[in-house]
Every structure is written in C-alpha cells, then in structure tokens.
Amino acid sequence: MFKGTIDENLNKQSIKGSEVKKLREKIIETYPSIEKYLEEIWPKDAKVLKSKIKVEDYLVQVYLIDDEIRFMENRDKIVIPTMRILHQYPFMMPHMQCDKGAIKHILSGSDVMCPGLTSPGGKMENLERYQVVAITAEGKVNAMGIGITVMSTEEIIKKNKDVAIELIQNLNDGLWKLTRPAATL
Amino acid sequence: MYGGAAQEDEPAQQQEEQPAKQVAGPSKMLAAFAGGDSDEERKKKAKKRERQGKKAKGGKKQQSESEEEEQPASTQATEADKGDDKEEQKVGAGAAPVEKPEFPLQVVYCRVCGVPPEYCMFDKKDSTECKAWVLANHPELHDQIYGAPKPVEEGAAEAAPQQQQKKKKKVSLAPSGDSDVKIYKAKRGGKKVISTVVGLHNYGVPLKDMAKIMGKKFACGAAYQPDDEKYGECIQIQGDVAERFVDLLEAELTKYKVPFDRIKFEEVKKKKKAEAADGDDDGDE
Numbered sequence A: 001m002f003k004g005t006i007d008e009n010l011n012k013q014s015i016k017g018s019e020v021k022k023l024r025e026k027i028i029e030t031y032p033s034i035e036k037y038l039e040e041i042w043p044k045d046a047k048v049l050k051s052k053i054k055v056e057d058y059l060v061q062v063y064l065i066d067d068e069i070r071f072m073e074n075r076d077k078i079v080i081p082t083m084r085i086l087h088q089y090p091f092m093m094p095h096m097q098c099d100k101g102a103i104k105h106i107l108s109g110s111d112v113m114c115p116g117l118t119s120p121g122g123k124m125e126n127l128e129r130y131q132v133v134a135i136t137a138e139g140k141v142n143a144m145g146i147g148i149t150v151m152s153t154e155e156i157i158k159k160n161k162d163v164a165i166e167l168i169q170n171l172n173d174g175l176w177k178l179t180r181p182a183a184t185l
Numbered sequence B: 001m002y003g004g005a006a007q008e009d010e011p012a013q014q015q016e017e018q019p020a021k022q023v024a025g026p027s028k029m030l031a032a033f034a035g036g037d038s039d040e041e042r043k044k045k046a047k048k049r050e051r052q053g054k055k056a057k058g059g060k061k062q063q064s065e066s067e068e069e070e071q072p073a074s075t076q077a078t079e080a081d082k083g084d085d086k087e088e089q090k091v092g093a094g095a096a097p098v099e100k101p102e103f104p105l106q107v108v109y110c111r112v113c114g115v116p117p118e119y120c121m122f123d124k125k126d127s128t129e130c131k132a133w134v135l136a137n138h139p140e141l142h143d144q145i146y147g148a149p150k151p152v153e154e155g156a157a158e159a160a161p162q163q164q165q166k167k168k169k170k171v172s173l174a175p176s177g178d179s180d181v182k183i184y185k186a187k188r189g190g191k192k193v194i195s196t197v198v199g200l201h202n203y204g205v206p207l208k209d210m211a212k213i214m215g216k217k218f219a220c221g222a223a224y225q226p227d228d229e230k231y232g233e234c235i236q237i238q239g240d241v242a243e244r245f246v247d248l249l250e251a252e253l254t255k256y257k258v259p260f261d262r263i264k265f266e267e268v269k270k271k272k273k274a275e276a277a278d279g280d281d282d283g284d285e
C-alpha cells in the first residue's frame, strides 16, 4: 500500500482525549492478546498526534504515539499496527504463511494470491474474511507483511485463485522506511 | 489440501511456537548491543522490562527460559543496569514465579538494507554487504541464514576427496582451521586454467565487488559465485592468478586484514603448473 517514499515532514494534528480512548478500546477489541502490553505500545499519558499519508487513491490516517507512527486506520476504519509493532508483538494477530516463491512478490508490494498460501510451503489459520493478519514466509521467523484477508480460509482453499490477502504494509515499503528506528541508522 | 482437523490445531500451535522461536533473538541481541547503548537507553529498557515484569502475570514456561537466556546479557551491562536487573528479579521472585517479560521482541534489522537479515537476499541481487554485516554483528544469525562458514570449506573438501587424497590436501587443511583463504587452481579444457578463491567472506570482503576488482587487476574474467556446487561461495577467475594474487593482497586485501599466512594455494590436478603459468596469465580476454 505504501509503495512510494513518504515525505517525513508530516502535517501533524492534535487529537481529542475521547478519540484516543476510543482508539485504544478499538485496538483491544481487534487485538485482544495485546491488552496487557498496550500500556507499552500506547501509554495512557502518551503524546498522541495524527496525520494523513496519501496512498494510491486515498488518505490513510496514521497515529503518532510519542512521535512514532505505531498505528494506522484504513478506509474501512480498521485500526492496524505498523510492521514495527507487529515485529515486537508477533502474537497479536493470526499468521498466514506464504511459500518461498511468494516472498519477492510481497516484498515488492503485491497482494497475496491464493496459490501462495495453498501450496505446500504455505500455512493458514482458519479465518474469516476482513481479518488483519501477519504475512509470514516459509522458513522465515519474522513477518514480511501485514494484510487484510479478503477471502475466508475456506474460500481461499476452494477458489485457489485471485487475491486472498490485501497487502497493507510490507518490509521496505515507504512506511517501513519512515518508521526506521534511530538505533539502526 | 488442508484438512479441517489439521487446520484447527494450527493456530494454537503457531501461537505457542512463534514466540518461543524468537526468544533467542532479542536476548542475544541485547548481549550484542549491551556495549553500544547509551546509559539512558539502557535505563529506559530496564525500566520497560521492570514495568512489564510487574504487570505480566502469566507464569509461562517460556518466560523462565528467556530469563535464563538473558543472564549473560545483563552480566555484560553496566552497574546501573545490573542494579535494575536485581530489582526485577526480586519483583519476579516475590510476585509470581519467574516473571521476566519477553516482549517487545527486539528483531535484528540489517544495517545495510533495513530488513530482518533473513530477508536480505530478497531485497536486491547482491547481499554480500548484508552478509558481511550480519557475520560481523550477529554471527549466530549468519550461520542460521547462510549456513556456518566452516561447512562451506569442508563441503568443498569433501566434494573432491579423490583429488585431495592425491594431493594430501587434508594435511594442510587440518592445522589451518576454517578461516583460510584458498586459491584452487583447476585445469579447464586444454591449457586454460580456472582459479577459484574460497574463504574471503570469512573476512567480510564483499565478494561481488572484489570479483570486479580482480577482473580489472588481472585483466581476465572474474565472477562471484554465490553457490558453487564444489566450493560454495567463491570467486572464479579465468586464468592462473596465483603469482599475481600477492600483489592484489597488498593493494586491496590489506583493508580487510586478511593475514598473509592464511592464504593457501592449491592445485586441484597435478602437473600443468609450469605450463599454465606462462601462457595463460591473461585468461580469456
């Protein structure tokens, strides 16, 4: 989704306390297992700003917590963590594993196609559609992307063609580069 | 393709496995970076860990493992950090049995291209630089991703056992260890010779760039071979470069601190050294 380079001079806006509260609740609702770590990722007293990043044909809302982009909200108002957060708390969402052949496509920003998941190198959890998932790869430890399923697992197996997971973020995309930790520069 | 029953097992299993596999990452990384962090950062981390320690009360087995693993990291840390660690242990011992946080995981990112090193090779065609960085900074990851450097040479040795017996190469291999740089000379066709340079990667030499330099220097074809079936990772040079290799050493390889006495020249087949040396220096060009 974030294929191009993102200008680091974001136009940031402040955000209301009630909105913060809602967002935190939404995060817990979407990712229940993160609840006990939420205070780490999004402390109650954190400085929160929001900004918009243009992707393809619309603007994605991103939330800066203590000056770090940690969450975003897509056009369907689904709250999604950044890849950086996912790497720190990989258990927070289900994992869908692609075979090796899919890696280079995902890393160049393509959506996940059914065969990449149903082939012997793939591995799926039993999910409904519109679920935020970590996209992992055969033989790899860390996720290479975050996406939203557009088919249920059952459908993916049955249809075995077309897009199965819409890609939100992938390694080395614009947002990944924008959120590079200072320690690794 | 996926049976219903198998699928239902999957999520639970993955959830359990995933963190366990990754636990080794952060603690080792902490150990590696213990010297590099500023005091402030370390305190922040320690505080973070402490907070989590107080908060999280699951008492999972994994966590006790991760605690044990983190011990070496903390011994390397400063006095301040040690103090904090002790405090944590007290908290852990008092509140719940061994309560050391394992999250947030500290995933190692390649300094060269920014992704976890396991994905370096997908980012671009040449991951030589990444490889050198990983070897220098996270040798355990290097071995996991690229394979241990040693087997490359041993694999090469085993791949050509007959020749070796003839030449008694193993005798020279044994005492020298695995950080040798070897230049194998092999006959190809009639008078042509291929020199294969193995082992430079042990010194963090970017092989692809080095192949280019060699090609220019020796005025012959030189190619980086990431995965030669006999020698593993190596540079292949069309021509006999044994003698002139020494010049290259002085000019280029001193940068990488390749010790001269670690460089071994070996012929893969007998005879031909004399005739190859005069005619074929300039290779195919």
Ligand SMILES: [Zn+2]
Pocket: B110, B111, B112, B113, B114, B115, B117, B120, B130, B131
């Ligand atoms: Zn890299």
